[in-house]
Amino acid sequence: xxxxxxxxxxxxxxxxxxxxxxxxxxxxxxxxxxxxxxxxxxxxxxxxxxxxxxxxxxxxxxxxxxxxxxxxxxxxxxxxxxxxxxxxxxxxxxxxxxxxxxxxxxxxxxxxxxxxxxxxxx
Numbered sequence: 001x002x003x004x005x006x007x008x009x010x011x012x013x014x015x016x017x018x019x020x021x022x023x024x025x026x027x028x029x030x031x032x033x034x035x036x037x038x039x040x041x042x043x044x045x046x047x048x049x050x051x052x053x054x055x056x057x058x059x060x061x062x063x064x065x066x067x068x069x070x071x072x073x074x075x076x077x078x079x080x081x082x083x084x085x086x087x088x089x090x091x092x093x094x095x096x097x098x099x100x101x102x103x104x105x106x107x108x109x110x111x112x113x114x115x116x117x118x119x120x121x122x
Contacts, residue, residue: 007076077093
């Protein structure tokens with residue numbers, strides 16, 4: 001899923017009440033969270049976060065792969081509900097986001113070995 005795809009899908013759900021700039025800012029937040037909390041804690045990757053820019057390329061592919069990339073749309077909807085002060089809807093959307101983020105982290109933990117800081121000294 002690209003930045004443009006995530007913003008377009010979230011816009012369809014929440015309407016035109018949130019600007020593209022705000023969506024881009026929120027996408028940057030969740031993209032950095034995914035990289036820092038999940039990706040960096042596992043082996044096998046070098047992660048350049050310099051291209052995670054809210055004003056950057058809309059065609060940039062987001063880090064979480066399909067089918068887990070839905071977490072980006074769910075995050076944007078959740079943040080929109082909070083931004084618009086629709087607290088009842090926020091409670092629902094936060095649960096949906098949490099479930100999609102958990103599904104992604106569960107898959108990632110099953111698929112990639114975590115980095116181990118434990119060292120055995122003889």
